[in-house]
Structures are given as structure tokens and as C-alpha cells.
Amino acid sequence: MVSDPILRLCDFSFELGGKAILKEISLSVEKGEYLSIIGPNGAGKSTLLKCVNGIYRKGKGRVEIKGKSLSAYPPRDLAKLISYVPQGDGSSVPFTVKEFVLMARYPHLSPFSSVSRGDREATFAALELTGTSEFADRYLDTLSGGERQKVLIAAALAQGAEILLLDEPTAFLDPKHEEEIYRILARINRESGSTIISVTHNINHATLLSRRILALKRGSIAFYGPSEGIIKEGILEEIFERSFRFLSHPQTGRPFVVPEWSL
Amino acid sequence: MRRERPLSRGVILAVAGLLTLIIVALVPFVGMKSIGLRSLLHPERGSSDSFIFWNIRVPRLLVSVLAGSGLAISGMTFQAMFRNPLATPFTLGVASGASLGAAIYVRLGLSFSLFGISGLSWFAFLGAILSIGLVYGLTRVKRSFPTATMLLAGVAVSFLFSSLILFIQYMSGFIHSFRIVRWLMGSLENMGYQSVLEMFPFVIGGGVMVLYLSRELNLLLTGEEMAQSRGVNVKGVKQSLFFATSLMVGGVVAICGPIGFVGMMVPHICRLIIGADHRWLAPVTLLFGGAFLALCDTLSRTLIAPVEIPVGVITALLGAPFFLWLLLRGESEKGLL
Numbered sequence: 001m002v003s004d005p006i007l008r009l010c011d012f013s014f015e016l017g018g019k020a021i022l023k024e025i026s027l028s029v030e031k032g033e034y035l036s037i038i039g040p041n042g043a044g045k046s047t048l049l050k051c052v053n054g055i056y057r058k059g060k061g062r063v064e065i066k067g068k069s070l071s072a073y074p075p076r077d078l079a080k081l082i083s084y085v086p087q088g089d090g091s092s093v094p095f096t097v098k099e100f101v102l103m104a105r106y107p108h109l110s111p112f113s114s115v116s117r118g119d120r121e122a123t124f125a126a127l128e129l130t131g132t133s134e135f136a137d138r139y140l141d142t143l144s145g146g147e148r149q150k151v152l153i154a155a156a157l158a159q160g161a162e163i164l165l166l167d168e169p170t171a172f173l174d175p176k177h178e179e180e181i182y183r184i185l186a187r188i189n190r191e192s193g194s195t196i197i198s199v200t201h202n203i204n205h206a207t208l209l210s211r212r213i214l215a216l217k218r219g220s221i222a223f224y225g226p227s228e229g230i231i232k233e234g235i236l237e238e239i240f241e242r243s244f245r246f247l248s249h250p251q252t253g254r255p256f257v258v259p260e261w262s263l
Numbered sequence: 264m265r266r267e268r269p270l271s272r273g274v275i276l277a278v279a280g281l282l283t284l285i286i287v288a289l290v291p292f293v294g295m296k297s298i299g300l301r302s303l304l305h306p307e308r309g310s311s312d313s314f315i316f317w318n319i320r321v322p323r324l325l326v327s328v329l330a331g332s333g334l335a336i337s338g339m340t341f342q343a344m345f346r347n348p349l350a351t352p353f354t355l356g357v358a359s360g361a362s363l364g365a366a367i368y369v370r371l372g373l374s375f376s377l378f379g380i381s382g383l384s385w386f387a388f389l390g391a392i393l394s395i396g397l398v399y400g401l402t403r404v405k406r407s408f409p410t411a412t413m414l415l416a417g418v419a420v421s422f423l424f425s426s427l428i429l430f431i432q433y434m435s436g437f438i439h440s441f442r443i444v445r446w447l448m449g450s451l452e453n454m455g456y457q458s459v460l461e462m463f464p465f466v467i468g469g470g471v472m473v474l475y476l477s478r479e480l481n482l483l484l485t486g487e488e489m490a491q492s493r494g495v496n497v498k499g500v501k502q503s504l505f506f507a508t509s510l511m512v513g514g515v516v517a518i519c520g521p522i523g524f525v526g527m528m529v530p531h532i533c534r535l536i537i538g539a540d541h542r543w544l545a546p547v548t549l550l551f552g553g554a555f556l557a558l559c560d561t562l563s564r565t566l567i568a569p570v571e572i573p574v575g576v577i578t579a580l581l582g583a584p585f586f587l588w589l590l591l592r593g594e595s596e597k598g599l600l
Contacts, residue, residue, distance in 0.1 A: 050488070053491075053492050054491065054492075055488050055491050055492060074496075075491065075494045075495060075496045075497075076494040077494075078494065079492065079493055079494025080494070082492070083492065083493075084488075084489075084492035086486070086488055086489060086492075089486075091346070091486060092346075093484070093485050093486075094484065094534075094538070094539035095481070095484075095485070095539060095540070099540060100485070103478075103481055103482060103485070103493070104493055106478065106482060106493045106494055106495065107493065107494035109478070111475065111478075159493065
């Protein structure tokens with residue numbers, strides 16, 4: 001039995017201020033898939049996430065979630081299906097971790113109902129899964145970059161959506177926190193069957209985690225296929241306009257990529 | 264930076280409510296002529312105490328409570344929407360828009376009422392909506408309009424409207440001009456029950472809308488895109504909030520003139536006490552705003568009695584140093600919002 005893709009884009013184009021940011025993007029993501037999006041800065045990766053999430057409306061072409069057009073979803077219903085972890089902008093958020101994560105239950109609350117037991121349980125489960133319960137009562141502004149990023153993921157989890165969009169979740173993080181974040185994401189993907197779409201600059205992590213990779217360049221799809229393909233064919237040179245070296249990992253034997261050293 | 268809050272928020276809310284009640288109960292007894300409880304309960308023949316109490320001081324008190332609440336909660340709303348501690352009805356030009364509307368009404372010598380509410384209030388409301396529309400429209404011209412630029416746009420709009428008011432004043436006769444000047448100072452003198460009734464629907468209507476949207480305000484405070492991704496209809500909520508604040512600012516300014524600084528100071532003080540969660544912050548701001556303006560008004564009519572200082576002068580005298588302190592806090596500015 002072939003099931004409907006959970007997310008499908010057909011010839012989707014998007015302009016911002018008269019400039020074409022995305023050009024005729026077509027792709028489909030299966031339920032439970034982990035898709036990594038790579039590409040140079042300014043290729044349209046973040047914009048693509050925002051279009052899928054309904055932050056940017058008005059594009060040409062179709063975006064479908066579970067076989068239904070994106071524009072047919074009211075904001076709350078969309079939030080029950082898709083959650084989003086934005087690129088950390090470091091702006092002040094004057095709430096505690098617990099308050100912030102609980103606020104993500106918004107699409108499940110009606111205006112007059114108070115927070116239910118189910119909402120609290122979802123919150124605690126999300127804090128537990130991301131390892132953030134120990135600082136549940138601290139203010140977001142007092143956390144380190146890595147801790148804050150985990151809290152943002154916890155909130156997206158508590159929102160209870162099937163699709164999780166992440167915009168460079170490990171930017172500015174040290175190697176330890178970077179690995180922790182990827183572990184959490186892999187676990188979410190494996191255990192709760194969530195579909196994950198993550199923008200990243202870490203090509204090796206992307207190939208390790210995801211079955212398929214989407215590469216964007218100047219708003220168009222430069223590569224879309226199994227993650228092995230992006231390393232074998234040396235297509236990276238064309239996407240990033242610089243040379244790479246392809247090696248195999250001394251421990252696992254998996255292929256991995258390092259930038260050509262040319263200073 | 265963040266202090267622990269030892270008191271539960273329910274207790275703080277209850278205390279704020281009680282404090283407001285006490286102030287409301289005491290204020291009408293204080294004044295140039297202090298009135299004892301006995302003279303109210305057993306009015307003596309020929310004594311004017313009872314009249315002064317019920318027909319002058321009580322309506323004036325009610326007006327000051329309504330005005331303070333409306334201005335304070337408008338300020339709170341703007342600060343959350345723009346994620347900026349300096350966003351207020353004044354810095355965004357809304358108060359001057361309302362003032363312009365009222366000045367035009369006075370200058371044209373109009374006198375009408377609609378649904379039992381005077382044309383003055385309607386004109387002030389339209390002025391408020393106009394200025395918000397202008398500032399909001401400016402932010403729509405370019406996407407990703409930084410908040411700082413938005414505040415500057417508000418200041419520009421405010422200057423534009425202020426100069427239009429000056430122009431209207433210049434073109435008016437002495438009596439009109441004097442009326443506009445006195446009214447621009449912000450005052451609660453000569454308020455009867457008619458004023459209470461005129462302001463009531465504006466402040467209560469707008470206030471209820473803001474209370475209803477307090478959860479959305481919390482999410483807006485985490486950023487518009489974040490709020491959108493959580494399922495908030497950001498555009499619709501913002502329009503509702505703009506409408507609600509225009510109602511309140513217009514309704515208040517039409518009756519009392521532009522009373523400054525209440526909309527900035529009160530929400531900040533409340534936020535320091537109870538935190539940024541608008542489900543608690545909004546009702547506390549509403550209560551404290553009313554009590555604060557009632558107190559300022561009592562000062563304005565007793566400090567150098569029998570002369571009354573316009574209440575706008577009192578709030579500005581208290582507020583300007585507070586404003587400067589807020590600006591000079593520098594790096595810790597983020598802590599407020």
C-alpha cells in the first residue's frame with residue numbers, strides 16, 4: 001500500500017520583495033522521514049521552511065500537507081501538524097523554561113479552557129526527552145546557547161505536531177551540544193515516528209542521520225536523493241563552489257567529506 | 264537579573280485588587296475640604312459635603328480609574344506587540360492622533376452624539392485608529408521592519424500630528440485655543456457622571472478584548488514568527504489589539520486629554536512585580552493603572568490647593584525620570600521585556 005506523502009510541494013515558487021527566492025520546487029516527504037536540507041547561505045533554505053510552515057503565505061504552485069492544500073488549514077490546525085524551531089536569534093524571551101514549553105500547547109487550548117492534565121503531561125514528556133527538566137524553572141534568557149536550543153526543541157515537541165521543522169538547530173553550538181541535539185532528533189524520529197525536516201550546514205551529520213538529502217542553490221533544487229549520492233558524485237563542488245575531499249571514516253568506514261584545505 | 268518571586272501570583276493579584284479598592288474608597292474623602300464619614304451618613308442641613316462627595320469627587324474618581332486602567336493596559340499591549348519597553352500610546356503617536364481628532368472636533372465647533380457617545384470621543388477614536396494605521400502601514404511597506412525604526416516612525420507621526428494641532432490652535436480664536444491648550448495638558452477637572460458613561464464602553468470594551476487575548480500576547484512576546492508557528496493568527500490578533508488600544512486611548516484622550524507616562528510606567532512596574540505572563544500581568548496592570556492615576560489625581564488637586572495642577576503634569580513629573588532611568592539601564596534593558 002502506498003500512503004500519501006505527509007508533505008508535498010509541486011512547482012512551488014516564492015518571491016520576497018520582487019526577488020525570486022524559491023524557484024519551482026517539487027518534493028515529497030514520507031511520514032516518519034528525516035530529510036536534511038543543505039546549501040549555501042541565501043539559497044532559500046530558511047524561506048522554504050517558512051513557506052511550509054505558513055509563516056510566508058502567497059506563493060505560486062502547491063504546498064500540500066497530508067494531501068490537503070496548506071492554505072486550507074486554519075493556523076491552529078496547521079500548528080497541530082507542523083512545529084518549527086527557528087534559527088536562534090538570541091532575542092529576549094521573558095519566560096521560564098516550563099512556562100515557555102507549556103505555551104506551545106496553544107493550538108490544543110480553547111480560549112476559555114485552562115491548561116489540562118494532558119497539556120502538563122505533554123510538557124513534562126518533552127522536557128524529559130530533551131533532557132531539559134533540570135532547568136525547568138530557570139528563565140530562558142539565563143540559559144547557554146545549547147540549553148536554549150534544547151528548550152526550543154522541547155517546546156516544538158510539546159506542541160504535539162507530526163512534522164518538525166528545524167532551521168540550523170546546531171548553529172553556534174560546541175561539538176558536545178551539537179551531538180546531543182542530533183541524538184535527541186534521531187530519538188524523536190525513531191521513537192515517536194515524527195517526520196523531521198532539518199536545515200543544516202553539517203553535511204556529514206546530514207548523511208549520517210537522513211536517508212535523503214535536499215540541496216538548494218539560488219532557490220532551485222541542486223540535488224534531491226539518497227544521501228550516499230551527494231558524497232559519491234562529488235556534486236558538492238558544484239553546490240558550494242569550492243572543492244572537497246572525500247574520505248572514509250577511520251572507525252566506521254562510512255564515507256565523509258572535509259573541505260579542501262586551501263588557505 | 265531575574266528575581267525569584269516568593270509570592271504566588273494569585274496573592275499578588277488579590278493584593279492589587281484590595282489596594283485598588285482601598286484607594287478607591289479613600290480618595291473621595293481627601294481634598295481641599297476633607298469630608299468625614301459622619302457628614303456623609305448624617306448630612307447636616309445646609310452642608311455641601313454630601314454634594315461634593317457624590318457629584319464631584321466620586322465621578323472624578325471613577326473617570327481617573329477608568330483612564331488609568333485604559334492607558335496602562337494599552338501601554339502593556341504595545342510593549343508586548345512590539346517587544347520593546349519604550350512602546351507606548353505616546354511613543355507610537357496614538358495619543359497625538361487621538362488629540363488631533365479631538366482638536367479638529369473642537370475647532371469645527373461640532374456638537375453631535377452617536378449611540379449616546381459624544382462626537383468628541385468618536386473623533387478621538389478615529390484619530391487614534393488613523394495614527395495606528397499610519398504607523399502599521401509604514402511597517403508593511405518593507406518586510407522585516409525593525410522595531411526601532413517602527414518607534415521612530417511613531418515619533419515622526421506624533422510630531423506630524425502635534426504640529427497639525429498647533430496649526431489648528433493657531434487658526435482658532437482665543438477661547439478655542441485656550442480650551443485646546445488646557446485639554447492637551449491632561450486634566451480630570453470637572454468630570455461628571457456623563458464623562459464616566461462616555462468613557463466606560465471604550466475602556467471596558469478594549470480592556471476585555473486585551474484580557475481575552477492575553478495568551479496570544481504571551482506568544483507574540485516570543486516573536487511573531489514563533490507565535491505564527493504555534494498557531495496564532497498573528498495578523499488577525501494584531502488587528503484586534505490595534506482596534507482595542509485605539510478604543511481605549513481614543514476614549515480616554517477624548518475626555519481627559521493626553522495624560523502621559525501612565526501607559527509606560529505602570530506596565531513596567533507591574534511586570535517587575537508579577538512577571539511577563541499576560542494572564543496575570545493584564546489584570547494587575549488594569550487594577551494598578553486605575554489606582555495609580557487616582558492617586559496622581561489626588562496629588563494634583565491637593566498639593567497646592569486651592570490651585571489644581573493638571574494631572575498630566577504630575578504623571579510627567581514622575582514619569583520623565585523613570586523614562587530616563589529606563590533608557591540608561593543600558594545592557595539590562597532586555598530584562599524588562
